[in-house]
Amino acid sequence: MDIQQNYFAFLGLPESYDIDLKSLAARYHELQKTLHPDRFAHLSDREKRLSVQYTAYLNEAVTTLKSPLGRAQYLLNLHGIDTISEASVQLEPAFLFEQMALREDLEDIKALPSPEEALDQFLDKVVQQLATYQKLFAEYYALGDVESLDRAAAVIRKMQFMVKLQKEIELVESELD
Amino acid sequence: MALLQIAEPGQSSLPHQHRLAVGIDLGTTNSLVASVRSGESTTLPDHDGRHLLPSVVRYVESGDAIVGSSAREFASSDAYNTIVSVKRLMGRGIKDVAAFGEVLPYEFEEDQGGMPFIKTVAGSKSPVEVSADILRVLVKRAEDTLQGELVGAVITVPAYFDDAQRQATKDAAILANIKVLRLLSEPTAAAVAYGLDQKDEGVILVYDLGGGTFDVSVLRLNKGVFEVLATGGDSALGGDDLDRALAEWLAIQADVTMTMTASLSRQLMEQAREAKEQLTSSDQAWVNLQLAGKEVSVTVSRSQFEELVSKLVDKTVRACKRVVRDAGIALDDVNDIVMVGGSTRVPLVRERVASLFGRPLHVDIDPDRVVAIGAAIQADVLAGNKPDSEMLLLDVIPLSLGLETMGGLVEKVIHRNTAIPVARAQEFTTYQDGQTAMAVHILQGERELVEDCRSLARFVLQGIPSMVAGAAKIRVTFQVDADGLLSVEAKELSTGVESSIQVKPSYGLSDTQIAEMLKASYSSAEEDKQKRLLREQKVDADRLIGALEQAMLTDGQALLTEGERSSLETEILVLKGVRNGSNAREIELGVEHLAKASDEFASRRMDLNIQRALQGHSIQEIEEIT
Numbered sequence: 001m002d003i004q005q006n007y008f009a010f011l012g013l014p015e016s017y018d019i020d021l022k023s024l025a026a027r028y029h030e031l032q033k034t035l036h037p038d039r040f041a042h043l044s045d046r047e048k049r050l051s052v053q054y055t056a057y058l059n060e061a062v063t064t065l066k067s068p069l070g071r072a073q074y075l076l077n078l079h080g081i082d083t084i085s086e087a088s089v090q091l092e093p094a095f096l097f098e099q100m101a102l103r104e105d106l107e108d109i110k111a112l113p114s115p116e117e118a119l120d121q122f123l124d125k126v127v128q129q130l131a132t133y134q135k136l137f138a139e140y141y142a143l144g145d146v147e148s149l150d151r152a153a154a155v156i157r158k159m160q161f162m163v164k165l166q167k168e169i170e171l172v173e174s175e176l177d
Numbered sequence: 178m179a180l181l182q183i184a185e186p187g188q189s190s191l192p193h194q195h196r197l198a199v200g201i202d203l204g205t206t207n208s209l210v211a212s213v214r215s216g217e218s219t220t221l222p223d224h225d226g227r228h229l230l231p232s233v234v235r236y237v238e239s240g241d242a243i244v245g246s247s248a249r250e251f252a253s254s255d256a257y258n259t260i261v262s263v264k265r266l267m268g269r270g271i272k273d274v275a276a277f278g279e280v281l282p283y284e285f286e287e288d289q290g291g292m293p294f295i296k297t298v299a300g301s302k303s304p305v306e307v308s309a310d311i312l313r314v315l316v317k318r319a320e321d322t323l324q325g326e327l328v329g330a331v332i333t334v335p336a337y338f339d340d341a342q343r344q345a346t347k348d349a350a351i352l353a354n355i356k357v358l359r360l361l362s363e364p365t366a367a368a369v370a371y372g373l374d375q376k377d378e379g380v381i382l383v384y385d386l387g388g389g390t391f392d393v394s395v396l397r398l399n400k401g402v403f404e405v406l407a408t409g410g411d412s413a414l415g416g417d418d419l420d421r422a423l424a425e426w427l428a429i430q431a432d433v434t435m436t437m438t439a440s441l442s443r444q445l446m447e448q449a450r451e452a453k454e455q456l457t458s459s460d461q462a463w464v465n466l467q468l469a470g471k472e473v474s475v476t477v478s479r480s481q482f483e484e485l486v487s488k489l490v491d492k493t494v495r496a497c498k499r500v501v502r503d504a505g506i507a508l509d510d511v512n513d514i515v516m517v518g519g520s521t522r523v524p525l526v527r528e529r530v531a532s533l534f535g536r537p538l539h540v541d542i543d544p545d546r547v548v549a550i551g552a553a554i555q556a557d558v559l560a561g562n563k564p565d566s567e568m569l570l571l572d573v574i575p576l577s578l579g580l581e582t583m584g585g586l587v588e589k590v591i592h593r594n595t596a597i598p599v600a601r602a603q604e605f606t607t608y609q610d611g612q613t614a615m616a617v618h619i620l621q622g623e624r625e626l627v628e629d630c631r632s633l634a635r636f637v638l639q640g641i642p643s644m645v646a647g648a649a650k651i652r653v654t655f656q657v658d659a660d661g662l663l664s665v666e667a668k669e670l671s672t673g674v675e676s677s678i679q680v681k682p683s684y685g686l687s688d689t690q691i692a693e694m695l696k697a698s699y700s701s702a703e704e705d706k707q708k709r710l711l712r713e714q715k716v717d718a719d720r721l722i723g724a725l726e727q728a729m730l731t732d733g734q735a736l737l738t739e740g741e742r743s744s745l746e747t748e749i750l751v752l753k754g755v756r757n758g759s760n761a762r763e764i765e766l767g768v769e770h771l772a773k774a775s776d777e778f779a780s781r782r783m784d785l786n787i788q789r790a791l792q793g794h795s796i797q798e799i800e801e802i803t
Contacts, residue, residue, distance in 0.1 A: 012791040034790040037659040042561035044721040046772040056600040
């Protein structure tokens with residue numbers, strides 16, 4: 001066992017999009033109790049450094065798998081499809097128009113005198129859309145053939161847009177005060 | 178094994194030796210030191226029975242630093258040489274200080290790095306040195322009380338402290354010659370103090386209204402593991418602002434027409450603070466001001482005070498809501514609310530917070546001492562005194578870390594609220610043909626533009642082979658350790674040209690500066706320094722030998738071949754020989770050598786531990802995958 005291995009194997013979880021977040025959290029805590037630098041605070045620097053590396057890997061693994069988008073990208077990466085660093089992507093014009101419209105909505109809401117409630121509703125809408133994409137991804141991914149995986153990758157690209165929008169909304173909210 | 182009988186007296190690995198460790202709350206207004214004695218964590222008082230050490234340092238002509246209440250007495254009369262609330266200056270540049278929006282009574286001087294040095298009669302002092310002077314007093318107090326040398330300290334920092342502020346705090350500890358077991362966030366320390374780790378699980382919100390800062394954190398507790406889910410607050414809002422609101426009102430009531438001098442402003446603030454304290458238990462407070470020789474009395478009622486600070490308190494309540502949402506939970510999910518900081522004694526604060534959550538608050542432990550008490554509990558665990566403790570405190574980075582890219586934009590590499598330690602790499606490329614160098618500018622903050630984020634450090638990766646634009650691949654790796662401190666490494670992948678930096682924040686002290694200050698602070702002669710160095714190396718050697726012997730005893734049989742075992746045993750004997758000599762450098766090399774020789778064993782143990790941790794419910798799944 002080493003820290004180059006697959007996140008799922010590292011955490012002892014089956015390789016799937018539908019993961020049980022409770023057991024992910026349980027594994028996370030058990031491994032933290034073993035690996036965290038605080039467990040080595042009174043020991044030698046060498047062991048501390050090693051523990052920092054392992055814990056960093058564990059944190060990275062858990063952060064990736066916990067995030068619906070991160071988990072989707074990671075799974076496709078294991079199948080040789082890189083949706084993380086690809087430079088330009090083709091998306092349907094209809095989807096892009098929809099995205100533009102959503103961003104205009106956000107601008108309009110920002111201009112309201114007290115935008116809190118409208119922002120909350122807008123955020124809910126985005127979160128719901130994201131949930132739909134997640135379901136779609138899970139279906140394509142489970143099929144597993146080349147064509148379905150390509151479709152799954154297309155869903156990820158859409159998810160990326162929505163996640164970015166979600167972050168923007170949260171940023172607007174945090175700047176209200 | 179014969180080897181194990183060679184344990185020497187005084188060696189740090191002896192199992193039943195209690196190692197002295199303390200928790201230190203290095204606060205804006207007051208600082209404290211606490212330690213676990215006979216199983217109970219308590220703050221340690223000075224000779225006069227005072228637990229709180231005012232975080233005030235006065236420099237006098239002889240060059241001495243006077244710390245605490247005797248320094249605070251001079252806050253008004255000798256304002257230029259008496260440094261108050263130095264924590265607000267930690268890791269900050271001179272421009273940040275100017276932007277505080279209030280006039281500080283000090284004269285600043287900038288060094289090349291833009292770090293503000295305060296001019297005093299004892300010479301220019303950096304905020305790091307001032308903090309180190311406070312730490313020295315606390316450590317001395319602890320060593321006198323506990324009667325022994327400390328193995329280390331847990332020092333608390335506000336959860337939202339950025340890399341520069343954490344680094345400055347750690348540098349202060351280095352200057353004061355304390356081994357930092359961990360920089361711990363204050364809210365986590367407070368939760369530990371309440372013994373909430375004894376509960377099986379739950380969600381805890383810590384509301385910390387300190388002197389100069391306001392901090393909210395949401396933690397999840399699960400079988401001894403505290404995990405910070407989200408943190409937020411306002412680094413420019415604190416109990417001092419409540420005092421200021423009242424001080425401004427007092428000035429109007431007393432008809433102050435004279436120009437606001439540093440000492441008048443201090444007088445008003447001190448009177449306001451006293452009035453605020455009175456108003457926690459009574460409905461009215463009387464204030465007597467000395468204005469140009471004549472005395473003016475003003476009466477302030479609690480409801481008047483509440484009206485003055487109501488907006489500020491509301492601001493903190495909104496911040497609570499936001500952090501709860503960031504944590505991805507609802508207000509109802511919060512099981513425990515812990516109150517920290519002297520200003521949480523203000524009844525209005527308690528009322529508003531309790532009504533937001535509809536629950537009673539934890540206020541039993543003195544809100545001024547609760548952080549230090551929690552820090553001491555963790556220090557006790559980290560020093561190795563409680564091998565069976567399940568408690569583990571996991572932290573997050575409070576602000577995103579990123580790099581400057583074309584057009585003055587910030588590309589985030591690690592997002593805020595990511596669990597630490599963490600390492601993450603991002604690849605970049607050149608934008609011009611034949612480009613052979615690349616400037617790496619590291620920033621911290623949530624905004625998109627470089628100018629809106631905090632600049633942490635810059636360095637240049639040189640020696641990139643000349644290629645067409647976009648052909649070079651430069652990987653920049655960010656690593657944040659468990660204290661939240663960042664180091665960055667850049668590497669050109671086709672040639673392996675490397676450049677790395679332990680991020681020394683733009684407004685921090687350089688390693689050379691620290692070394693010089695350390696040198697200056699030793700009153701001892703060269704010979705003493707050598708002795709000291711030798712002692713430190715011996716401690717290092719003992720620590721390594723002890724840890725290794727313990728490891729071999731537990732896992733040596735299972736993880737090492739006969740040959741490996743005997744070769745390691747020989748190496749240990751060699752280091753023991755060197756350790757008993759008097760050449761510090763030789764011991765240092767010996768330690769490095771043995772550490773390297775035992776590296777593989779250490780990795781195998783780590784892997785074995787992972788397997789053990791996952792055992793029980795997941796063996797089958799692992800087998801299915803591999």
